[in-house]
Amino acid sequence: MKLARLFLTINGARRMVVCDPEKDSLADMLRRLGLTGTKIGCKAGQCGACSVILNGEVIRSCIRKMKNVKEFSVIETIEGIGTPTCLHPLQQAWITYGGVQCGFCSPGFIVSAKGLLDKNPDPSREEVRDWFQKHRNLCRCTGYKPLVDAVMAAARVMRGEAAIEDITYREEEGASIYGSRYPRPAALAKVTGLCDYGDDIKLKMPDSTLHLAIVQPKVASHAKIIAIDTSAAEKMDGVVKIVTAKDIKGTNRIVVPVVHPRSTEPGTERPIIADEKIFRYGDVVAVVIAATEKKAREAAKAVKVEIEPLPEYLSFLDAVAPDALRIHTGPNTYLMQPVLKGQRAEDAIDEAFCSVEGSFHSQREPHLSIEGDTLQGYWDTEGNLTIHCKTQAVGWHRAGIAGGIGMDVERVRIIENPTGASFGWAASPGSYAIMGACLMLVDNPLTLTMSYEEHQHFSGKRTASYTNGRMACDENGLLTALEFDTGIDHGPYTEVSDHIIEKVARFMGFPYAIPNVSGLCRIAHSNHNYGTAYRGFGSPQAYTCSEALVDMLAEKMGMDRFAFRYKNIAREGDLNINSVPFREYPMQTLMDMIKPYYDKAIEDARTCSTESRKRGVGLVCGGFSCTLGPHDHCEVALELNPDGTVTHYNTWEDQGQGGDIGTLTHTHEALKPLGLAPGQITLVQNDSHVCPDSGIAAGSRLHYMVGNATIHAANQLLSAMRKPDGSYRSYAEMLADNIPVKYVGVFDVTGTGLSALDPNTGVGDPTQALTYGVFLAEVEVEVETGKTTVLSMRCAGDVGKIGNLLAVEGQGYGGLSHTIGYALSEDYSDFKRHATLAGAGVPYIKDIPDNMELMFLETPRADGPFGSSGCSELFQSSSHMAVINAIYDATGVRIYELPARPEKVKAALEAKAAGKSLKPKKYFLGSDLYDALDDIAENPV
Incomplete structure (x- = not known):
């Protein structure tokens, strides 16, 4: 190895650095110096978390090799912009205007924004957005709008038009902070780059720390493991041990029980390290423990895996086909939940004045947090096996991994690191179990950082769904019946599948008054990536069907979509599809709040459309629950x-x-x-x-x-x-x-009158609180290419009394940005194409409108703390369908299978012009809906 010595001016001080000019990136060098405010997310120049200013220009330091950094260059990082006791206006604005959520992207954005204001001290909002787009600054939490707000506020201070005190939250002595915009306590460390996330902690671990690298064969999604040859890897320099399933001291199973009487799976089918079979593309068959990360990764490449390929079922439809083999020992469809209310829906629909039907698919959505999976482990001074990670279930994960690694649960200590978001994938403890299993074999502290591609294949995703649905109304436009049959593709592992099926069974057709319902939710194994929690989990799959059907039925009746919904929203005394009252009835007020915006959007769409660019308006209702069930x-x-x-x-x-x-x-x-x-x-x-x-x-x-x-x-x-x-x-x-x-x-909540959904009928009331919303989207569709641009998004929501406005708005804007990605671009179906942030369709700032507005109705919740409920998942429940419905309003083509990528919209437009339809055929979900419902009735549990 040949090294170079350079003198660089870093944050105003001349410093000497030694580096490998061919292999070290500028980000690597800066972080070795202790300047860990420069974050590394994707390591591919796609996220901008590593942004620094080099000789006056904003660059992404993770892809700038040191050989391309000239001696005596001037470098500015987040640590040189401001300190906790002397904040730069941008840092203060980030705190005050809600620019900080997980905070992982904040240093990169602030550095990038300073680069902009150094060149243009008086930018317009659109110029700020153009700048962040150009420099690939990516935020997954905020929806971008608060970040632009922060830049505009800071710019006023830097131009001398305001003082920094004017953009600083003022705390009134003795005043309540409930309902205020009081800043997050963690924000200060995050905007100064001093918050230590997982990889920052890794750099500050003791010298005795060993490094892990996972072995993902990536040769098949379903195969028997014939042999694993570690002999060559074991001989490589720095390798301490190659861990395979035979080394695991416990059961080698992750335990996430499926709590539902109809489940044929107990929730113990997932191996920590694959032993007999590979069940999906991202499975881990071995783990290397070595002296350095580089040596661990080199050895991981040398591990050889011999397999016998098995049939691969990469969708629910494949897995439930009549000739499909079993993926595990039980049937591939392992869980069903019926929903029965009133008259049999097929009879009510046959007798109805008007009805519509369709088949709808929602894709396997990747979470795309900028920080991937990174964790550390060690034995603490009291003899506890300690894991630092991105957990979002401290207690659950102790219990979920203890037996699998052969450790008493009381001696498993879980600590959440400062976390660069997950949006749900961190609810699954797979990597924590790997760390625990390796700690059982060595005394050294350990650290594991997955590459972004490894993380993308390893982590779970939002479950894909396939739904056949029908809906009917009477001559006055009042809903009379709903029929649905939903197949959930949960991949090979069952984690949280019972919670997801419950949400589909509760939020199909929410929040409308529908007297007759016959529905069935099915979950099946496949060999694609496994399903896990994701904001709104279960409800987006339901709304993909029901909010399309509502629009279709309104059109067939010749009624305005707003008026049709207004007529059918639940009002005092109405029951939901699970035959219990809605907990509150705010929908009429929420629709009244959104109505002026709807009318204006309709007018604008009709007057601004051209032959080449069609504008449309989409409207949906939605909502979600708070708490996890009757025994939370x-x-x-x-x-x-x-x-x-x-x-x-x-x-x-x-x-x-x-x-x-x-x-x-x-x-x-x-x-x-x-x-x-x-x-x-x-x-x-x-x-x-x-x-x-x-x-x-x-x-x-x-x-x-x-x-x-x-x-x-x-x-x-x-x-x-x-x-x-x-x-x-x-x-x-x-x-x-x-x-x-x-x-x-x-x-x-035990003993408060809640009840799980009846496994035979779907009747039940599992949670103490609900949230409600109405969402409005304006889009423009470029006819020649099919590209859809969202021009505005609005939400009128009721989440009870608001505890902190910045936090709730942040969840709102962030949730809406995710739904735009869900509607238009995000996907994890192609293992090669969807292995990166950009490849999987993550939205950048110009993909998200600056014109977003949140309006709140604060109905105090009777049992909520200070009248509050939860809030986050409301904003990612149904709002994606506002975009899809707007595409139809603009073009007259309905996208039945998400995401609505440009090529899919273009194909639909061309089919329409040719007098054809791309409407999917009715999905075969394993059996006829009513045959399945009759079988359940004959075999109650």
Whole structure:
């Protein structure tokens, strides 16, 4: 190896660096210097997280080799822009205007924005957007709008038109922060580049740390493993051990139980390391432990795998075909949930005045977080097997991996690192189990960083769906019946499949009043990637069918789409499709809120369309639930400290949604009698051996569950502190009176009247809270190419009382941006083409409109903390169908199978011009719908 010595001016100081000019990137060199604010996400120049300013130009440092960096170059990184005690206006604006969620992209964006303002101190919003598009700055959390807001605000300060105090949140002494725009506690570290994510921690681990590299054969999606030859790899320099399934000390199975009486799978079918078979393209057959990451990766390439190919079923339709072999020992369709209400739907539809039908497909959507999978592990000073990772289920994951690796669950310690988002894939513990299994074999600390391609193939995805649906109404346009048969392609592993099937069975046709329903949800194994949690999980698949059918039925009736929905939304006393009342009835008000925008959008679409560019408007209703079911449970703890401050302990896993600000807001409000300032509340979160188990960050549950548990803990603490005269004891007085200073708060929904969906009928009421929304999209379709551009997105939503406006708006804008990608571009079906962020269709800033608006109706929830519910998944429930319906409004062609890529829209336009239709044939989902429903009725559980 031949090295080079260079002098560079880095953040204003002359520094000498030594590097490998051929192999080191500028990002590698900067991070070795400790400047870890320069993040590496994709390592392919597609995300901009590594942006720095080199000789006055913004560049992506992960793809700039050191041989192309001239000596005496001037480099500026996030660490040179501002410090925690002296923030740059851009950093302050990022904090104040909601530019920080997970924060992984924030340093790159801020550096890029500074490069813009250095050249153009007075940009327009569109110039800011053009700049970020040009420099490939990618954000998956914010929907981009808050980032442009932040740049515009900072620019005013830099031009001398405002002071930095004008763009800084002003905290009023003694005021409640509930419902405010109080900034996230973690934002300061994130905007200064000082927050240590997984790979930053890796660089700061002890010298004895060993590195892991996974072996993914990538030769088949279904095969018997005949032999694994590790002999050549074991002899390579620096290799400590090659771990295969035979080395696992436990059962070598991940345990995620399927809690549903109709399941034929227990949830133990997934191996930690593949032993007998490869079930999907991303399966891991071995793990290399070596002295360096480079040596581990080189050895991983030397591991040879001999296989016997088996039939590959890469979709639900293939897996349930009559001649398909079983992927596991049980049937490929392993779970069914019927939904029955009123009259048999086929009879009601046959008797109806008007009906429509169609078959609809939603794709396997990749989460596309910029930070992939990265984790560390070690044995702590108390002998606990400790894993630092991106978990969003601290307690669940301890239980899910302990038996598989052969360790007592009480000695498995899970700690969530500061996390660059996941949006759901981190609900699956596969990589954490691999780390635990390897720790069982060595005493050294370990670290694992998957390449983005490895992560893309390894991590789960939103499940694909296939639905046959019919809907009918009477002569007045009132809905009379809904029939649906949905097949969910969950891949080879069952993780969270029971939760997903429940959501499909609850949100098909939500939030309309439909008297007669016959529906069936089926989940089957395939050999494509496995399904896991993703914001809104289960509901987008349902709305892909039902919101298309509503539009189709309105058109067939000759009714305006808004008027048709307005007539059919649930009102006081109406029952949902599971035969229970809606918990609130805000839909009429929400539709009234969106109506002026709908009318204006319709007018604009009709007047602005041309022969070459057609404009259209899409409207949908939607909603989601909060909490995970009738036995959801949450614990937190509050402790009074000697100085009179309070510490809150919980496992509100923060994937970027704001577990820190949510915890702070609830605690400040619950302890209002003590008069604490927000700065007097310390947060200790997401360490299984320090914090009570608050449960998984999923199902829009934690704001609701932690909030109620916090109120319980606060009431106990206040009661203990309260003196007979109404004043409060100090810490010293508590000790003197032998009164405990720490209290566990519990919120458990068991016994509150909730019920799981009946496995025979679908009747049930599983969750305590719901959210509601109306979504409006304006699009323009380029006729020649089929390219669809979303011009605006609006939401009128009801998520109860809002705890923190910045956090809720962030989830709103971010959720809408995901739905645009879901509608138009995002996919994980082709293992080669969809292995990268860009290849999988991630939306950049010019793919997302700057014209996005959120409007809120705050209906207090009776059982919610301070009137709140959850919020996140509302925004990613049905809004993708606003885009799809808008394409139809613009062009007269309906896209039945997502995503609506340009070539698909173009093909539909050409088929329409030729008098043909690309409407898919009715899907065969394994059996006739009514035969399956009759069989369930004859064999109840």
